[in-house]
Amino acid sequence: MTTGSVPKRFSIPIGPQHPALKEPGHFDFSVDGEVVTGATVRLGYAHRGIEKAAENQNWVQNLYLLERICGICSHIHATAYCLGVEKLADVEAPPRAQAIRVLIAELERVHSHLLWLGVTAHEAGFDTLFMYSWRDRETVMDILESLTGNRVNYSANMLGGVKFDVTDDNRKAIERGVNFLETRTRHYLNVVTTDQVFVQRTRGVGVITREQAEQLGVIGPTARASGVLRDVRVEAPYAAYRDIPVQPVIETAGDLEARFVVRLKELFESYRLIRVILEQMPPGDLNVRMPRRPKAGEAISRVEAPRGELFYFIKSNGADNPERVKVRTPTLCNMASVLVTAVGQQLADVPMILAGIDPCFSCNDRAVTISKAGDATSAVWSWQQLRQYSQAYYRRRL
Amino acid sequence: MKIGSMLVDILRSLVHPPATQIYPSERRPAPDRLRGKLHWNPAQCVGCGLCSKDCPADAIEIITVDKQNKRFVMRYHADRCTYCAQCVKSCRFNCLQMSPEDWELAATNKQAFTVYYGDEHDLQRLVERNTQPDAEPAKTG
């Protein structure tokens, strides 16, 4: 560093091991004072090469490999793959299996959104909310564990159906758990929209306008918080969603608060769906026989993961192994929005903005670099001036 | 707008019983469907090898001891296993089961994770065959 002149811009590297996020990713923020002027991210720490590995093992093995793309939304990955392969093989899973798939997908959405609520609250320094939401999340984890046999990576799907049935005991446990979670979610919705301390960290922060959202191709709850309806469950229903219509949740503000509200309101929709599925569970078999080699062809399957649209392209050449499996995860579409919206924001808000899209690096294992030069004027200030400025600034913010 | 909207939770927690489970001193029974360590029953096995073929992690090896009399030994790697239970579904003779009891598998060395299942007599024969220097290597499949 040279003395005599103050460098105009600092670059702040964060990661790959960092205290806030539990996943590896390297960020580089250039800042002008406290304002972010550019952001780059280097991912790939969790890049394992799954798409290639999928070409070298058989169709059944791939189900479990692809399920492990992401531990948080594992079931939805497996569902997308199963739906695609079943399409190729011209087989349809029985209605009861479809209903169980959707039931678990919605339970998974509940677990994922509650997890996100806690982690993002932790980013905001609101550890009380983090601890309480994770305590309540254990309710849905218990349900999933007793239903599927594992807390994460449920392995509920198999090609041609599901592995297990929903018993009366399960049904009762789910109903009890959902009732409890519904009252808790109402409480949390109240907290994130009325608690003054928290709202100051979220309202008007990291705004993605409707135009930006459309232009950047944002998807999932992040898009829905900006007033863009992108929900595969609504637009192109699959599995049991064809019989049980989903009411989309839309907010228009596009800021962090709206993202909280959208995800929490989606939880109520999930609770409703879970109740409806349990009520209207069709009778019948759990799975149908699948050929070991699906016919040659191409299939596309799109499903709605907790983070947004998940896209699978599967190509078969009639052999034991797939010819190509392409996975496009929701975080890939949303990551660009973070780096764009982070520019011009306070550095202290960046972790919140990043967490706001519910990023998942394991899903993503790709990287994005978007740099935008800030136009903030640089000047050398005395300590006194800086203090006055900061006080005035925060008074303005309040 | 208000401040401290979670204060009620905190106050309520003062009188509620704790949510914490004191795990190592008190062991809560796991759910029946829990997928723990794999167990193999050799009685029904015909050695089709579908379990090891469908295993996403190569955790199962079926070793043929005597092909004519259908004697097999299974080598199971608990450290490779993804606990997905595909093998249980693939087996048409219900030889495999995932135990809801065996899930505390932590160990300080890796040898503990390689487990041999099978008839005692077959295991003995396998050991003999492997100790003989000119014996053909154990066939897997």
Place this chain on the structure above:
Amino acid sequence: MTTEDRLRQAQEALSPWAQEADAPEPVRLDIVLDRSHLPSAVAALMNIRWGYLVAITGLDLGAEAKQYEVLYHFGSGAALLTLRVRIAHADSVVPSITGIIPAASVAERELSEMFGIRVIGLLDQSRLFLPDDWPDGVYPLRKDAVLEK
């Protein structure tokens, strides 16, 4: 607007460039294009505000065909439009569509990294998610890639 209407609208907008059209599923439409027409076709789609770019898929058609195929998936509601562009192994170059859809840069960088397909007009060609010490000239998703652990 129904899904059929959307697909019809897309087909009409793309008709000047479409070499072949196919509907593998009722909600899907595949259109084969020449790579030189790709930017104008994508611009035509965006002009009528038809959906958004869902993904870009690369395919290696193998040693016999000696071709790559690049698939640009667009989604609008339930309708799914795929623009297919075929290029030879020896001449693996496609034009970039980032001028029209800036968010496509990620997908295009992935394509060039995994298949070694050169994307003309893509500004940032730096390494995306392969490791820093990855050998140059090895493209993992090519069928003939030699991958050492």
Place this chain on the structure above:
Amino acid sequence: MQLKLADLWTNALDQVKTWARVNSPWVIHFNSGSCNGCDIEILATLTPRYDVERLGIKLQGSPRHADVLICTGPVTRQARERLRRIYEQMPEPKFVIAVGSCSISGGAFHRCYNVIGHIDEVIPVDVYVPGCPPRPEAIIDGVVKLLEKLRGAKTQSANAEQEGEWRDDNRG
């Protein structure tokens, strides 16, 4: 006599050190390419239901403050150097717990080209916790097994010896 006193003193100090270490291990967590499943389960052990802080375990943000490194996931090519660097930054004595099947053997990812191996090919591991992912209880069980090991051994020297062994293994 003087020598004996010094011995006593070192012995007592060792005991105090072991006591402190066993009663309050500070941990750091690194994901070297895992699917996230183990990570959220590790996080779950910190939250009210399992609350490992009652065992004196505290999650640290910096490797400089940590005694135990909890690793998840197979080691990807890009994460290998970072994992090694974090391990090197930790003060002696240090211990490693590998959580999840893929961190022990590659698990479902053993066919992936960018996975160069498992944790114990990069750094020495003290306790292995298989599972995909292991339940939070099983992770606590792993930590407890590590603590038992610490209580039994004179940690500093034992660790040094073990590391020597590990290096030998690797050479061969």
